[in-house]
Amino acid sequence: MRPLLRFCAASLSLTHSLVPYSQSLRLLLSLDYSTHAAGMQASESVLEKEKPVAIDEATSEEYASQSKLLQEFTNMPSIDKAWVFTSDKANNSRAMFSISQSNLFANKRKKFVLSSHISKPSKDSVDFEWSPFPIEMTGTSAVVPSPSGTKLLVVRNAENDAPTKLEIWGPSYLEREIHIPQSIHGSLYVDGWFEGISWNHDETLIAYVAEEPPQPTPVFENGGYKKEGSSEKDCGSWKGRGDWEEDWGETYSKKRKPSLFVVDTASGEVRVAEGVSRSISVGQVIWAPSSSNGCLNYLVFVGWSSENGFQNTPRKLGIKYCYNRPCSLFAVCNPFKKSDTDKVSLSGDTIDNSAAAVKLTHGLSSAFFPVFSPDGKYLVFLSAKSAVDSGAHLATNSLHKIDWPTDGKLQQNMNITDVVPVVMSPEDGCFPGLYCSGFLSDPWLSDGCTMVLSSAWRSTQVILSVNVSSCKVSRVSPEDSNYSWNILALDGDNILAVSSSPIDPPQIKYGYHSSQAEKNTWTWMDVSSPFLKYSEKVRSVLSERIFSILKIPVRNPSSDLPKGAKAPIEAIFVSCKDSSSSPTIVILHGGPHSVFETSYLKSSAFLSSLGYNLLIVNYRGSLGFGEEALQSLPGKIGSQDVQDVLTALDYAVEKGLIDSSKVAVLGGSHGGFLTTHLVGQAPDKFVVAAARNPVCNLSLMVGTTDIPDWCYVETCGKEGKNYFSEAPTAEHLRLFYEKSPISHISKVKAPILFLLGAQDLRVPVSNGLQYARALRERGVEVKVIVFPEDVHGIERPQSDFESFLNIGVWFNKYCK
Numbered sequence: 142m143r144p145l146l147r148f149c150a151a152s153l154s155l156t157h158s159l160v161p162y163s164q165s166l167r168l169l170l171s172l173d174y175s176t177h178a179a180g181m182q183a184s185e186s187v188l189e190k191e192k193p194v195a196i197d198e199a200t201s202e203e204y205a206s207q208s209k210l211l212q213e214f215t216n217m218p219s220i221d222k223a224w225v226f227t228s229d230k231a232n233n234s235r236a237m238f239s240i241s242q243s244n245l246f247a248n249k250r251k252k253f254v255l256s257s258h259i260s261k262p263s264k265d266s267v268d269f270e271w272s273p274f275p276i277e278m279t280g281t282s283a284v285v286p287s288p289s290g291t292k293l294l295v296v297r298n299a300e301n302d303a304p305t306k307l308e309i310w311g312p313s314y315l316e317r318e319i320h321i322p323q324s325i326h327g328s329l330y331v332d333g334w335f336e337g338i339s340w341n342h343d344e345t346l347i348a349y350v351a352e353e354p355p356q357p358t359p360v361f362e363n364g365g366y367k368k369e370g371s372s373e374k375d376c377g378s379w380k381g382r383g384d385w386e387e388d389w390g391e392t393y394s395k396k397r398k399p400s401l402f403v404v405d406t407a408s409g410e411v412r413v414a415e416g417v418s419r420s421i422s423v424g425q426v427i428w429a430p431s432s433s434n435g436c437l438n439y440l441v442f443v444g445w446s447s448e449n450g451f452q453n454t455p456r457k458l459g460i461k462y463c464y465n466r467p468c469s470l471f472a473v474c475n476p477f478k479k480s481d482t483d484k485v486s487l488s489g490d491t492i493d494n495s496a497a498a499v500k501l502t503h504g505l506s507s508a509f510f511p512v513f514s515p516d517g518k519y520l521v522f523l524s525a526k527s528a529v530d531s532g533a534h535l536a537t538n539s540l541h542k543i544d545w546p547t548d549g550k551l552q553q554n555m556n557i558t559d560v561v562p563v564v565m566s567p568e569d570g571c572f573p574g575l576y577c578s579g580f581l582s583d584p585w586l587s588d589g590c591t592m593v594l595s596s597a598w599r600s601t602q603v604i605l606s607v608n609v610s611s612c613k614v615s616r617v618s619p620e621d622s623n624y625s626w627n628i629l630a631l632d633g634d635n636i637l638a639v640s641s642s643p644i645d646p647p648q649i650k651y652g653y654h655s656s657q658a659e660k661n662t663w664t665w666m667d668v669s670s671p672f673l674k675y676s677e678k679v680r681s682v683l684s685e686r687i688f689s690i691l692k693i694p695v696r697n698p699s700s701d702l703p704k705g706a707k708a709p710i711e712a713i714f715v716s717c718k719d720s721s722s723s724p725t726i727v728i729l730h731g732g733p734h735s736v737f738e739t740s741y742l743k744s745s746a747f748l749s750s751l752g753y754n755l756l757i758v759n760y761r762g763s764l765g766f767g768e769e770a771l772q773s774l775p776g777k778i779g780s781q782d783v784q785d786v787l788t789a790l791d792y793a794v795e796k797g798l799i800d801s802s803k804v805a806v807l808g809g810s811h812g813g814f815l816t817t818h819l820v821g822q823a824p825d826k827f828v829v830a831a832a833r834n835p836v837c838n839l840s841l842m843v844g845t846t847d848i849p850d851w852c853y854v855e856t857c858g859k860e861g862k863n864y865f866s867e868a869p870t871a872e873h874l875r876l877f878y879e880k881s882p883i884s885h886i887s888k889v890k891a892p893i894l895f896l897l898g899a900q901d902l903r904v905p906v907s908n909g910l911q912y913a914r915a916l917r918e919r920g921v922e923v924k925v926i927v928f929p930e931d932v933h934g935i936e937r938p939q940s941d942f943e944s945f946l947n948i949g950v951w952f953n954k955y956c957k
Contacts, residue, residue, distance in 0.1 A: 200950065207949045208942075210750060213676045214743045215942060217646060218242040218253070220673075223629035223637055224582075225259070226290030232261040234632050239284060240275060240672055243938040250938065252278045255672060259632060265664065267635075267651045271671050283331040287344045288583070292316070292406075294338065294347060298328035305329060305351070309406050319409040326402055326411070327352030330424065332392070333579070334460065335399040337426035337442060346403055346477060348414075348426045348440050353400040358383035387447070389422070390459025390847030391903040391933050399423050401442060403476055412476040414440060416498045420447050420455075421471075425509060429472065430517030432549025438475040439549070441501070441520065443468050443509045456867075459847030459903060461933075462732075463534045464525035470508045470543075472551055473498040499551050501543060506530060512580050513545065514609065515589045520545050521609055523577060527563050527768055532854035532862040533775055535734040537563045537574040537768040542609050560612050566705030567767045572614055573598055576736070576764045587634050593617060595627045597765035600690050600711045602738045604628050604638060617652070617663050623690055625740035626650070636663070641741035643715045643757075644686040644749070646675050682750040688715045690739065695761070696788040705769025706761060712789045713739055714798065715755040724803035724956035725754040727790060727819075727827075731810030733774055733782060733855070736764040744945050748807075751949050752957070754799055760785035760815075776858025778811075779880045783818050790826065801826070805952045809833035810904060810933065814882060817912060820893065821885025829955035831894040831948045834904045834933055837912035839877035843869055847902045856880050886915055892922035894951045896944045898931035924951065 222239040236257045241250040253275035260268045278284060282298040297306040304320040305328060330336045330350045338349045359381040360367040367378055386397045401414040401423045417423060421444040429439035445468045449458045460466050501520070502508040506529040511522045520543040527536035540561035546552070564574030576597035584592040590610040595602055602625035604618040617636065618626035624645070629637045636652040649668035691712045698707040717723045726748055730737045737757045749755055759766070760782045762774030774781055794801045806827050808816040813835020820830050836842055843852040853861030856877055864873060878884055893916065897909045906927065913923045926947060928940040935944055 200954075203950050203953060204946065207751070207953075208946055210678070210682075211747050211942060211946055211949070212245075213679050214747045214750075215243050215245070215938075217675050217679075217743065218672050220629065220639060220647065220649075221252075224286050224290065225630040225632040225637060226286070227633075228258075234259045235290060236269070236630070236632075236637065237286060237290075238629075238672075243941070245938050245942060248937055248939045252281055253672075254278055254284065261635075264653060264655075265666075267666055267668070269668050269670070275672065282329065283336075283338060285338045285340070285347075287340045288342070289344060292340075292344055294340070296329050296331060296338070298331070307347075307404060317406060317409060319404060319411075321404075321411055324354055326354055326400065326413075330396075330399050335422070335424035337424055339427045341428045341438075341475075342431070345406055346475070347406060348401065348403045348428060350399045350423050350426060350442075351402055352396060353398040356383060356386070387455075387457040389457050389461070391461045391901070393459075393461065394900070394902065394932075401426055401440065401473070403440070405477060414473050414476050414498075416473050417444070417471070418497065421445065421498075422447060422457075425511065427511055427513065429520075430513060430545065432547065438478045439472045439551075440475060441470060441472050441511050441513075443511065444471045444498070458850060461903075463848060463851075464507070464509075464536070464538075465528040465532060465534050467506050467529050468509055469503075469505070470501040470511055470520070470522060471498040472501055501551070501555050502557060503554055505541070505557060508541070510577075510580050512582075512584060512592075515585050517547070518545060519543065519590075519609060521560070521592065523575070523580075527772075531772060531775070531859050532850065533734050533772065534848070534851060534854075535732065535764065536771055537764075538577055539563050540575060540607060540609075560609050561607060561614060563768050565767060566703065566708070566769045569708075572616075573765055573767050581628065581630060583631065586631070593628055593631060593636060597736050597738060599765045600713055600737065600739055600759050601625050601765075602627055602740060604636065619663075619665065623688075623739055625738045627740070638665075640665075642739050643688045643713060643741060643745060643755070644683045646679075646683075646741050646746075647673055649673065679746075679750070683746060685718060686715055686749055687718065688713060688739065690714075691789070691792065693789050693792045696784065702773060703769040705767045706773035708766065708770060710761055710763075710766075710785050710789065711759050712793070713737060713755070713757040713759075714793065715745070715749050715757070716798065717752060717754060720754045720798055722800060723752055723754050724805065724952070725756055725793070725799040726952065727786065727804060727806045728755055728757045729786065729806070729808035729812035729815045730757075730759070730763070731808070731812045732764075733760070733762045733778065733811040734764060734771055735811075738765075744941075747945055748949060748952075751953065753805075753952070756789060756793055756799070758786050758789045760789075772859075775855050775861070778814070778855045779818055779882075782815055783822055786815060786819060787823055787826070803828060803956050805829045805831070805956055807831045807948065808835070809935075811836060813837075813904075813909075817882035817889075817893070818885065820891045821882055821889050824888045824890045827891045829893075829952055830891050831896065831951060832909070833896045833935055833944065834898055834901050834906075835882075835895070835909055835912070836904050837881060837908050838883045839881045840869075840874045841911060842904060842908050843874075843877055845905045845907060852877060883912055883915065886912070887919070889916060889919075889921055892924070892951075892955060894947060895923065895925045896935060896947070897925065897927045898933060898935050898940075899927050899929045900931060901933045903933040 218240050221241050224237045226235045228234050238255045240253040244251045255275040256272045258270040280297050283296040285294040293310040295308040302323050304322045307319040309317040335350050362378040388396050399422045404411045424443045426442040429441050447457050449456050507525040508522050524539045542558050542560055543555045561575050567573040577594050591606050591608045593606050596605050604626045606615045606617050624640045624642045626640050638650045639647040640650050641647040649670050650665045651668050652663045652665045691714050692709045694709050761770050793799045804827050806816050813832035816830050816832045817835050817837050820827050839852050843849050850865045853865045895909045895913050897906045899906050913925050917923045931940045
């Protein structure tokens with residue numbers, strides 16, 4: 142879900158990862174999975190006493206057959222990022238692609254870099270000349286090219302107490318390798334949220350975000366406590382744990398304090414940015430333009446306060462997928478450019494530049510993803526003010542700009558201008574608002590005021606252009622396309638993108654702009670690539686599938702709902718050519734404020750290839766449909782979202798698209814919440830179910846999750862922000878229980894497969910286990926697989942593989 146993670150692709154957690162794959166699969170097939178916890182170690186004596194029950198030959202063949210097909214899908218690489226650089230030759234440029242591919246044996250994703258020369262013989266043609274082989278980036282955490290493309294930063298985060306390594310590469314050799322010990326800082330953040338690795342304009346300094354050095358801990362010896370100053374190398378001494386410090390929750394376990402650093406690429410010297418409060422966690426740093434006098438040089442970054450608890454008490458609530466955490470833009474001076482003459486002007490007062498960081502976005506509860514216009518006149522950024530103010534973990538974004546002072550004199554109250562406001566209730570076919578997860582490092586067209594970005598648009602993803610001067614928003618990707626489009630990079634005024642659908646793997650596209658009869662149009666060309674290839678088997682099964690977007694009227698909308706909350710919902714329908722006789726899987730996203738787009742997902746493509754129709758429902762509360770529809774859900778989870786799913790299912794049955802007697806349901810996180818609600822509230826509609834890290838009991842979750850505020854807001858609505866407490870009242874605990882799937886458990890009949898991550902901080906494993914055990918004591922068939930090292934997303938390659946292999950076999954057992 143997006144704080145309850147959106148359901149996404151997943152894979153095979155082998156019990157012994159060092160055993161050859163074929164042997165591991167045979168071991169997997171020999172186990173009775175009704176109570177199997179994947180990866181748990183057991184001694185030989187225990188195995189002798191409790192020998193696994195062999196599964197029947199037919200099921201064994203099913204596992205073997207499906208695993209071969211799933212591997213065909215798993216082997217396909219994906220594009221993570223791309224950069225385009227200018228060339229000395231006219232009409233030529235250079236592109237670099239960051240690619241990753243699942244490696245089941247190593248249980249990691251291999252990372253590669255592949256380059257290409259781009260030539261444009263004419264306006265309506267383009268040629269890509271690819272390098273013969275990709276280069277594997279072994280042990281690499283991130284690669285960041287400099288703005289000119291002549292240098293490359295390679296980040297190698299170390300494990301345990303080893304130094305972090307930064308490598309500066311030139312066109313043909315390693316220019317410098319910098320080893321940074323833990324005493325200076327820990328690993329760099331490369332997660333895409335706190336991450337902020339930024340070259341300065343001269344390409345001599347790099348700003349980045351890294352974990353601050355660990356705090357000192359007490360040392361003990363045989364004689365007791367060891368006083369400060371004494372040697373720690375004496376035999377018999379050991380380090381204590383010290384005070385517990387909160388982290389930022391899901392996926393940030395053991396990450397306490399993201400801090401801002403700058404490294405000089407020539408000398409290798411690292412300095413911390415001064416003036417940042419200890420209560421602020423730093424992320425998304427960029428360099429500001431140099432001032433007109435050439436003296437001042439700022440770093441602009443996003444700061445999140447750690448005081449997110451009840452009545453602003455110190456508390457780090459989970460931040461992954463949670464855009465409702467208050468944040469602001471700050472500016473701080475470059476630590477390598479300090480002198481007695483450098484001063485910062487604040488409301489007429491002059492202070493030393495080593496003073497506290499300057500807050501740039503007073504009066505705005507959210508500001509993130511900052512980017513400067515090419516001329517340095519504007520600082521443009523996104524805001525999730527709607528999410529912060531309502532408490533919903535994600536909502537419709539808005540876009541803003543600040544006029545940046547050319548003389549470098551920052552004012553206490555910077556003027557903030559709205560560029561794209563929140564869209565409340567879009568008209569049919571019109572722009573539904575911004576739902577953007579980030580910007581390119583250079584998103585600007587040559588006019589200097591038009592930026593290009595990707596955003597959700599109902600059940601698709603589209604490419605938009607936004608003119609920050611005129612505030613005009615235009616759709617760049619084809620308006621008549623149901624495919625999803627994602628921008629990779631800009632090549633001058635041309636666009637490098639990928640396009641895909643549920644049945645079409647990603648295809649690289651190259652777009653150029655033309656004006657015809659006062660109408661702006663974009664022409665798109667296919668780009669052949671050596672790495673986005675898929676097997677003949679995958680090509681064959683997907684060619685037999687079709688997809689469409691169903692518009693489904695809301696059933697009996699309440700009269701007190703706003704207009705946007707009464708508008709039709711959508712479902713993506715992926716079907717076989719003769720869909721009416723095939724079994725159907727209803728697939729539900731998490732969040733609940735997330736969205737399923739018509740983009741290619743390995744997991745859903747695999748399930749479709751097994752002969753299933755897919756009904757992928759975007760219920761009210763999903764992103765991409767305007768703010769009124771989204772905000773209609775908080776306070777009504779377990780009822781409005783459940784009814785929307787049932788309405789979509791009934792609509793598909795009434796239209797003769799599916800067979801109502803062969804329907805399965807699948808969801809993760811809040812999608813798992815809906816899955817377990819549906820089999821309880823509508824037990825006769827579903828023959829089988831599978832849930833990944835599902836929310837089953839809110840009254841249990843509220844005391845164990847990293848986002849207890851989510852439980853209050855989604856259960857009680859916007860007022861839940863005021864009720865949020867670490868000590869829920871008996872009344873609220875009763876309400877949490879009543880809103881939960883466990884309150885309908887006595888009516889459940891469908892067999893359910895549970896896939897759980899033991900390291901999940903968002904929906905701790907206790908939620909799914911409690912529900913599964915309660916079902917088992919009521920005689921319902923249950924199968925549980927626990928992945929010991931996985932978090933909420935269950936995304937480790939082996940776990941992902943095993944997860945969907947078992948979903949396929951489980952569904953075939955009851956649907957075919």
